[in-house]
Amino acid sequence: MYRDWIWLSILFVRESLYRSLLVRRGGFRRFLGKLLFPSINDTALTYNIKWFLTGLVGGLLMGFWLPLIAWSLEYLGSGGQAIVSLVHSYLILMFLVSIVLIMDFMHQVLSTVRELSIVEPLRLLPIDIESLRKALAYSIVFGGALSFLIGVSFASSIIVYIIMGIPYPLVFVPIGMISVFLIVYPLVFYMYYRAYGKVHGIIGVLSYVLVIAGLMTIYISAINITDNNNFIYCLTNLAPIIPINYVLLSMGYMGLDAILPMVIYIFLGITMILVIPARIGVEAIISETSGEKPVLRVSLNRAKYISLGLKDLVLLVRDSFRLKQFYGQSVTIIIPTILLLLTSDTIEFMERIDIVTQLFLLSLYGLIAYVMASIVSVIILFVEGEHSIVNYILPLSKNDIVLGKVIGGYLAIQPLFIIVFLIALARFSLIHGLMVLYVFNTYWLLSSYINVSLAIDYLYSEPRAWTEFSIGALRRLFITLISILPLTGIITLIIPVYLINSLYALLLMILIPVPVTAYMLYKCIRGHRYA
Amino acid sequence: MIVIENLWKIYDGKPALKGITTRIEPGHVTVLLGPNGSGKTTLLKLILGLIKPDKGIIRVYGMDPYEKPLDVKRIIGFVPEEDLLYRSLRVIEYLYFVGKAYDLPKDELEKSVERVIKAFMLDGKRDELIGALSHGLKRRVLLAAAFIHRPKILLLDEPFMGLDPIIVKALKTFLYEEARSGKIVVVTTHVLEIAEAIADKVILLFKGEIVIEGSVEYVLRKSRSRGFEDAILRLLRADVEVLELVKALRM
Numbered sequence: 001m002y003r004d005w006i007w008l009s010i011l012f013v014r015e016s017l018y019r020s021l022l023v024r025r026g027g028f029r030r031f032l033g034k035l036l037f038p039s040i041n042d043t044a045l046t047y048n049i050k051w052f053l054t055g056l057v058g059g060l061l062m063g064f065w066l067p068l069i070a071w072s073l074e075y076l077g078s079g080g081q082a083i084v085s086l087v088h089s090y091l092i093l094m095f096l097v098s099i100v101l102i103m104d105f106m107h108q109v110l111s112t113v114r115e116l117s118i119v120e121p122l123r124l125l126p127i128d129i130e131s132l133r134k135a136l137a138y139s140i141v142f143g144g145a146l147s148f149l150i151g152v153s154f155a156s157s158i159i160v161y162i163i164m165g166i167p168y169p170l171v172f173v174p175i176g177m178i179s180v181f182l183i184v185y186p187l188v189f190y191m192y193y194r195a196y197g198k199v200h201g202i203i204g205v206l207s208y209v210l211v212i213a214g215l216m217t218i219y220i221s222a223i224n225i226t227d228n229n230n231f232i233y234c235l236t237n238l239a240p241i242i243p244i245n246y247v248l249l250s251m252g253y254m255g256l257d258a259i260l261p262m263v264i265y266i267f268l269g270i271t272m273i274l275v276i277p278a279r280i281g282v283e284a285i286i287s288e289t290s291g292e293k294p295v296l297r298v299s300l301n302r303a304k305y306i307s308l309g310l311k312d313l314v315l316l317v318r319d320s321f322r323l324k325q326f327y328g329q330s331v332t333i334i335i336p337t338i339l340l341l342l343t344s345d346t347i348e349f350m351e352r353i354d355i356v357t358q359l360f361l362l363s364l365y366g367l368i369a370y371v372m373a374s375i376v377s378v379i380i381l382f383v384e385g386e387h388s389i390v391n392y393i394l395p396l397s398k399n400d401i402v403l404g405k406v407i408g409g410y411l412a413i414q415p416l417f418i419i420v421f422l423i424a425l426a427r428f429s430l431i432h433g434l435m436v437l438y439v440f441n442t443y444w445l446l447s448s449y450i451n452v453s454l455a456i457d458y459l460y461s462e463p464r465a466w467t468e469f470s471i472g473a474l475r476r477l478f479i480t481l482i483s484i485l486p487l488t489g490i491i492t493l494i495i496p497v498y499l500i501n502s503l504y505a506l507l508l509m510i511l512i513p514v515p516v517t518a519y520m521l522y523k524c525i526r527g528h529r530y531a
Numbered sequence: 532m533i534v535i536e537n538l539w540k541i542y543d544g545k546p547a548l549k550g551i552t553t554r555i556e557p558g559h560v561t562v563l564l565g566p567n568g569s570g571k572t573t574l575l576k577l578i579l580g581l582i583k584p585d586k587g588i589i590r591v592y593g594m595d596p597y598e599k600p601l602d603v604k605r606i607i608g609f610v611p612e613e614d615l616l617y618r619s620l621r622v623i624e625y626l627y628f629v630g631k632a633y634d635l636p637k638d639e640l641e642k643s644v645e646r647v648i649k650a651f652m653l654d655g656k657r658d659e660l661i662g663a664l665s666h667g668l669k670r671r672v673l674l675a676a677a678f679i680h681r682p683k684i685l686l687l688d689e690p691f692m693g694l695d696p697i698i699v700k701a702l703k704t705f706l707y708e709e710a711r712s713g714k715i716v717v718v719t720t721h722v723l724e725i726a727e728a729i730a731d732k733v734i735l736l737f738k739g740e741i742v743i744e745g746s747v748e749y750v751l752r753k754s755r756s757r758g759f760e761d762a763i764l765r766l767l768r769a770d771v772e773v774l775e776l777v778k779a780l781r782m
Contacts, residue, residue, distance in 0.1 A: 294619070294660055300627035301640055307631040311617075311624070318619035389615045392581050394632035395604035463581055 006142075008127070008135030010044040012119075013143045016112050017042060019386060020469035044142050051144030054473040055151020059094075061477070062152075063159040066090050070163045084251070085231050087160055091173070091250055094156045095243035096215055098149055098177055100332050102184045103208070104325055105145035108382075111321040112467045113139065115385025130278065137189065137277030146181055148473065153177035160250060169250040176246025179262070182269025183242065186276035193280040201320035202295055209327045216335035294318060305523050308400065309407025315383040316412055326379045326412060333372045334416055337365060341423050350428065357502045359435050362424065363509035366439030367487060369417075373409075373447035374483045378455045378476065380409045381466055388459070388466040398460050403523055405452045410445060417441060442513035447483060449516050454479045532556055533578060533684070533715060538587035540573050540739075547573040549739040550587065555717060555732075557683075560710045562726045563719040564763060565736035571719040572612060574736070575686050578717070579609055591684065605633065608677035612688040612719075614669040618662030622653055622672055625661060626679060633680040640679075647675035650705075651698070667693040674702070684715040691725055703729050727759040735766055742766050 021040050042050070070083045113119060113136065122132060157173035195204055236253065238244045242265050245258040296317045300307045316322055340346055350358050384391070391401055417440045425433030458475060459466050471479070490512060498505035533555040540548040548570045555561050563571040576582045577589055580596030580603050589596060596603040617625060626647065630640040648654055651671040656664060661672060670693045677685065685706070691699050706729055710716045720726050726733065733750050735742040743750055743766055747759060756762035764773060 294621060297621075298624075300624050300631065301637055301644075302631075304631050304634060307628060311620070311628045314624065315617060315619055387615050387617050389611065389613075390617065393579065393604070393609050393611065394629060395601045395634075396632050397601055400632075463576075 005131040005134035005138065008122070008131060009137075009139040009142050012113055012135060012139040013044060013047065014042075015118050016109075016116055016143075016467060017047070017469050019116050019465040020112075020467040021464065048142070048144055048147040051147040051473065052151040054477065055148035055153075056155050057151075057474065058148075058477050059152035059155025060159070061481070063090065063094075063156060066159050067162050081232075083163065087163055088232060088235060088247060088251060091156065091160065091169075091247040092219060092244070094152070094173075095176065095180060095247065096219055097332070098152065098180055099184050099215070100212060100328060101149065101152070102145065102181055103188055104328060105143070105148070106140055106185065106188060107321040107325045107328075108468050109140045109143040109145070110136075111319065111325075111382070112385065112469065114321075115387075115467065116465055117386070133280070134278045140185065144473075145185075146178070149177050149181055150174055157250070164251070166252050168252050172246055172249040175262070175266075176243055176250065179246065179265045179269050180243050182273045183265060186269075186272040189277050189280060201318075201323075205320055205323045205327060208324045209331050212328050212331050213335055216332060217339065220336050220339045303524055305400075305403045305407055308396075308404025309411060312380055312383065312404050312408025313411045316380055316408060319383055322379060322383050323412075326376060326409075327416075329376045329379070330372055330413060330416055333368065333375065334420065337368050338420060338423060341420070341427055347427065354502075355431075356506055358428075358432065360498065360502050360506040360509065362432055362435045363439050363506055365420075365436055366443035366509060366513070367490070369440040369443040370447040370487050370490075371484070373413075373444045374451050374480050374487075376413075377406070377409045377444075377448035377451050378471075378479070380405050380412070381452065381455055381459065382468060384466040386465040389463050392463045398456055401460075402449065402452050402456055403520070405456075406445065406448045406520065407524070409448050409452075410441075413444060417444075439509065439513075442517045445520055446513040446516045447487075449520070450483045450486065451479060454482060532592065533717075534588070534590040535574075536588040538574075538577065538589055539585045540570070540577060540582065541585045546739050548577075548584075551736075551739070551741050553734060553741060553744060555715055557713050557715045558710060559731035560706055560716045560718065560729050561732045561734060562730035563717065563734050563736060564723070564726055565742075566767065568738075569736040570739040571736055572688055573739075575609070575688055575717070575719065578684075578686060579604065579607060605680075606683040608680065608682035608685045610670075610673045610677045610687045610690050612692070614666065614673065616661045616669055616672060618660065620661055621658050622648075622661060622664075623657040625672060626676060629676040630679050635680060643679050643681075647678050650678070650701075651675045667695060667698075670694055671698065682714070685709060685717065687716075687718045689719055689721070691720060691722060699725070723760045723763060735763065737767055 018040055066086070070086060073082050073086070119132065119136065153174040153176070157169040157171075160169035160173065161167070199207075235244055235248060236255070239248055239253070239255060239257040240261040242261065245261045245265075248255070248258045249262065296314055298310050298314065300310055300314075302310065316326060350361075353361075396404075417437060420440060421433045421437040424436040455471060455476070458471050464470065468476075494505055494508060497508055535551060535553050535555075537550045537552055538548055539546065539550055547568075551570075551574070563574065565571050573582070577584055578591060578596060580600035583597045591603045592606065594603050617628075620628070623644065626644045627640065630643055635643060648657055651674055653668070653671055653675060656668060661669060664672065670690070674687075674690060677687070687706075690702065694702065703725070706716050706718065710731065718726075718729065727747055730747055732744065732746060734744045735750070743753060745753070750766070751757070751759065751762050754762035754765045756765055
């Protein structure tokens with residue numbers, strides 16, 4: 001048997017890196033860049049260390065608010081049980097996010113390997129198919145997914161340790177995260193394998209989105225409905241279920257109903273990751289065309305920027321991996337928003353306040369759209385893959401590409417915005433629905449324009465493939481953080497204005513995204529005039 | 532006209548082009564010849580403004596391609612060596628997208644797309660996904676896209692690769708006609724028979740330097756060879772290498 005599958009999977013990762021990055025020359029900035037970001041010279045080990053550090057930094061940035069809230073609660077005298085519940089909720093959320101991240105990573109790596117056609121030449125060589133399958137399957141592990149998750153888990157465990165002062169999270173959070181990875185990853189592979197050729201790509205995307213939406217709904221409902229004592233009591237009743245057992249163990253609960261499942265899950269996970277990815281048809285998952293008829297038929301002979309946007313929309317919609325990433329991340333953020341609109345407490349609260357304040361509060365959904373776009377909108381750049389060279393050959397400026405990407409992403413996100421609009425319409429009134437629709441659209445456009453512009457700066461210099469590897473997770477995190485800065489400015493401005501006059505605050509929320517929206521409209525209309 | 536003076540391009544300390552100087556005139560088919568790694572594709576990329584020269588001057592109708600890349604690209608039709616097409620777009624979608632990038636008005640674009648579809652015999656394939664096409668058909672899509680905006684300059688990197696004889700014959704005739712109508716046509720190829728058949732001017736590159744440039748007759752005369760293949764091999768001093776290679780392959 002050909003035993004070099006480890007070498008092969010490292011080859012996949014290195015090849016993806018090589019094609020996605022430029023050769024870096026000397027200089028201190030370059031040296032620093034090499035240290036922090038993916039580099040052509042990275043070995044699998046250094047690359048994974050970088051991913052680990054990225055996960056650690058990302059995890060700390062994602063959770064820095066938790067100690068602040070905990071200390072505030074303690075200061076206000078509502079510590080104790082409230083803090084314990086808060087930490088439980090945080091840990092469950094972290095595990096749920098890690099499940100989404102595992103699937104996201106899988107889509108990222110498989111999509112990149114497929115877009116760069118890395119496997120095709122190897123199929124011509126006398127390498128047995130089992131080695132190729134194994135190599136492909138484990139390229140996700142070597143591609144940084146596991147290192148990143150371990151980094152995130154360490155960050156979470158440190159945060160919980162700071163708040164609770166107990167050593168258990170330092171052990172059980174990382175073990176839990178690895179255990180979740182060992183089970184979820186092969187399971188998703190198996191599901192893909194079963195569905196391949198039987199389920200249309202779009203149905204697959206819908207199922208994926210529904211699973212994520214279901215997980216988030218259960219989580220949000222659980223922390224909303226029960227009080228603190230009930231919440232922890234409910235959790236202990238669910239102790240054998242992964243990842244609840246790891247949450248409880250991290251918080252010092254040492255019941256047999258949590259320990260025994262841990263042993264079983266670890267054993268099961270190791271067995272699954274060794275057996276499943278190596279035996280099933282991974283090549284089917286990454287194959288170029290599955291014989292499906294192309295989804296979404298649109299004419300691209302429209303105004304210039306509409307055509308560019310539609311081209312990106314079509315590329316996104318026909319790449320089910322990227323589409324899953326796009327909607328998976330969006331749904332994870334938008335579900336709490338939708339659930340908040342559905343609670344009876346919200347309705348009662350809204351009835352007690354005047355219409356201007358109601359509309360102002362709804363306008364704050366724009367901030368959620370902003371955050372969502374800062375995380376999600378960049379995905380549409382990566383549908384280019386190796387074919388990004390087309391953008392260099394054609395007379396397209398950097399701004400042309402940005403506008404096309406922003407319009408493409410904007411069109412893709414519309415179904416979710418329409419759902420939120422319909423919910424607001426059904427729960428309140430047309431004007432409330434329109435306000436939600438307006439802020440979701442305009443703030444998405446604003447943030448998407450900022451983020452895509454920032455990200456393309458790293459990609460555009462000289463021709464090379466555009467993949468996640470080109471930017472690197474840490475740089476992407478920086479882009480998100482930089483793009484969040486205007487949001488901080490908006491919040492800092494809005495709160496004092498609201499305290500003075502809610503109408504002014506509402507008007508400000510409506511007006512802030514107008515320049516970018518007007519610019520986009522102008523570009524679309526100008527395109528019409530000439531073409 | 533394309534003017535190149537003392538042009539250098541260095542990749543990672545290794546020169547790909549070493550101070551080449553030449554002029555590419557409209558009205559002629561110019562063929563770039565040379566072994567792998569001689570700098571042909573690098574030269575095309577520099578003309579298109581895809582990469583920045585390290586030293587020297589390059590002007591395309593008076594414009595610096597790296598300083599004014601969009602203006603230069605608007606007048607160029609480029610066919611890359613690799614089939615870098617969006618595999619999940621249909622043929623018709625890709626052609627419309629390319630036309631839009633060149634700012635073609637709606638009606639003109641419709642006519643242009645029909646023209647190139649007909650010219651490159653893609654009529655039955657217009658609704659197919661590019662990823663599902665054969666290599667030869669993908670090359671035809673690339674060619675169709677390069678001709679969609681009636682460019683003043685054609686830069687074709689190995690355009691004949693993978694094409695069937697009918698298309699090769701038609702393309703050769705078409706390139707000749709385009710050149711005669713006053714356009715600049717630059718072609719790279721490894722097939723010396725094709726080069727000999729279409730070239731008004733040959734530029735032979737070797738290790739980033741111009742070995743010889745001129746008409747086929749001039750190349751034959753200078754190399755004192757009877758056949759074009761022998762002439763090129765002799766100029767590259769590769770005739771001995773060929774014999775050694777054959778020996779090595781036999782072993």
